[in-house]
Amino acid sequence: MAETDIGPPDFRTMLPEVIAKNYGQWKYHENIKPGVYKHVAEGGDEVYTVRCGSPKLVCTDFIRDLCDIADKYCDGHMRFTSRYNPEFLTPKKENVEPIVAAVTKLGLPVGGTGRGISNVIHTQGWIHCHTPATDASGVVKAIMDELYPYFVGEKTLPHKLRLSLACCLNMCGAIHASDLAVVGIHTRIPGIDHEKLHAQCEIPTTAQGCPTKAIRKHPDPNVKSVVVAEDKCMYCGNCYTICPAMPIANPEGDGVAIFAGGKVSNARKPPRLSRVIIPFIPNNPPRWPELVAVLKQIVEVYGKNARPLERFGEWVERVGWEKFYKLAELPFPVQLIDDFELARDTLRSTTQFKWS
Ligand code: SF4
Ligand code: SF4
Numbered sequence: 001m002a003e004t005d006i007g008p009p010d011f012r013t014m015l016p017e018v019i020a021k022n023y024g025q026w027k028y029h030e031n032i033k034p035g036v037y038k039h040v041a042e043g044g045d046e047v048y049t050v051r052c053g054s055p056k057l058v059c060t061d062f063i064r065d066l067c068d069i070a071d072k073y074c075d076g077h078m079r080f081t082s083r084y085n086p087e088f089l090t091p092k093k094e095n096v097e098p099i100v101a102a103v104t105k106l107g108l109p110v111g112g113t114g115r116g117i118s119n120v121i122h123t124q125g126w127i128h129c130h131t132p133a134t135d136a137s138g139v140v141k142a143i144m145d146e147l148y149p150y151f152v153g154e155k156t157l158p159h160k161l162r163l164s165l166a167c168c169l170n171m172c173g174a175i176h177a178s179d180l181a182v183v184g185i186h187t188r189i190p191g192i193d194h195e196k197l198h199a200q201c202e203i204p205t206t207a208q209g210c211p212t213k214a215i216r217k218h219p220d221p222n223v224k225s226v227v228v229a230e231d232k233c234m235y236c237g238n239c240y241t242i243c244p245a246m247p248i249a250n251p252e253g254d255g256v257a258i259f260a261g262g263k264v265s266n267a268r269k270p271p272r273l274s275r276v277i278i279p280f281i282p283n284n285p286p287r288w289p290e291l292v293a294v295l296k297q298i299v300e301v302y303g304k305n306a307r308p309l310e311r312f313g314e315w316v317e318r319v320g321w322e323k324f325y326k327l328a329e330l331p332f333p334v335q336l337i338d339d340f341e342l343a344r345d346t347l348r349s350t351t352q353f354k355w356s
Contacts, residue, residue: 016077018047018091034153035110036096050088050099051081052108053119053144053151057127057137062106069102083119083162085112111152115159117299118151120144122165123172131237132167133184133254134283140165142287143182146296158306158315161299162263169236176273177262179312180298182291185280186235188253189214189228190246198224201243209242255282256291260298261313272313277324279335294330301328 015023022041029039037049054062066086070078073095074088081087086108088099100110112118120143123129125136143163149155164178168186175181197203203226207215214232218225226246228239237248258281262274277298281291305327306315316324325332 014077016047016075016089016091018045019089021045022047031114034116035113036100037113045091046093047089047091048093048096050090050096050103050110051085051112051118052087052103052110053112054084054086054108055137055141056084056122065106069099069106072102073099081119083112083121085119109148109152114153115156116150116153117144117147117157117161117163120163120165121174121178123167125167129167131170131240131248133186133237133249134165134167134182134256135285136165136167138286139182139256139288139291142289142292143295146292147299150299155303157299157303159309159311161302161312163295175259175262177264177271178274179260179263180295181259181262181274182295183257183259184254185257186237186248186250186254187280188235188248188250189230189233190237190239190248191250192225192228193245193247194218194223194225197226197243197245200245206239206243206246209238211236211238215239251283255280256288257281258291258294258298261316263311263313265311269311269314269317274313276336278330279333298328298330 025042120140122136162178164175165182166175167184214229239246240248258278259274260277
């Protein structure tokens with residue numbers, strides 16, 4: 001294959017020997033204990049996988065520690081799942097417990113497999129990105145401290161439950177297709193620094209960058225700046241990306257929404273998009289207690305009421321959203337009604353529908 005500097009290197013050049021040999025020829029797999037999988041190939045080869053939890057933002061020393069484990073027990077191979085779980089793969093059964101011990105010594109929990117909660121996929125948050133309406137790592141840490149028993153297998157659920165967090169509506173965190181998701185939401189129009197705007201931003205580009213055309217030239221011709229029509233602004237933060245003199249972050253108005261019912265898998269039902277179930281919870285750093293409490297409540301209601309092997313969205317679809325709100329003891333605020341003008345086909349406007 002031709003070498004280029006575009007995109008990631010070809011993964012096939014980095015597969016462990018046993019995976020390359022049996023690629024596409026796996027017969028079955030078992031979750032032999034929380035965090036440990038055994039895969040068996042058609043030809044009889046076995047591979048054991050130890051999965052652990054990890055923060056998303058890590059330092060090079062931490063990566064070196066993981067690589068030392070991979071060098072010692074896995075012929076120098078390891079991988080990160082799409083939800084950032086470090087995974088160590090070995091064909092040697094006798095290496096499983098030493099890997100578990102080495103990972104535990106690093107302070108990482110072994111788990112995230114089977115009918116429970118895996119690592120939470122999330123975005124950059126206050127530590128890095130410029131448009132977040134909430135933090136990412138801090139919120140996820142607070143959530144997973146509470147849901148930890150579901151990661152290590154002390155508690156189980158009807159099926160796997162994928163959690164994610166995106167700190168603004170750009171949704172870098174794949175929240176649209178997770179069972180439960182937290183999304184940062186701005187609720188105030190951007191501030192405008194008229195002193196800086198004319199020096200830092202190009203006014204026509206800034207106005208054109210607004211999806212709802214809420215940005216206009218300042219009515220005073222002597223002020224080289226813009227104004228925002230509050231009734232048109234949807235708080236997307238796009239203008240701040242284009243113009244640093246229009247910051248969208250607001251300590252009073254920023255918070256999170258909760259989405260639910262999405263999935264990527266094609267098993268039983270096609271992939272599903274998640275829907276908003278709670279439109280707004282204000283930020284309450286450093287531990288977001290209100291958010292954590294409501295997420296725990298929703299996870300427990302799912303655990304108690306869904307059938308075995310029913311994903312979150314499949315369960316809600318079976319019982320109905322109205323019943324879900326009752327079971328979860330959640331209010332149904334008006335903001336959940338999709339009143340976008342093209343949404344009349346998605347509204348349940350039939351005379352057959354009754355709120356029960
Ligand atoms: Fe930045 Fe938004 Fe992505 Fe968060 S979700 S990292 S704020 S673009
Ligand atoms: Fe327009 Fe979005 Fe900026 Fe509001 S936040 S003015 S909708 S670009």
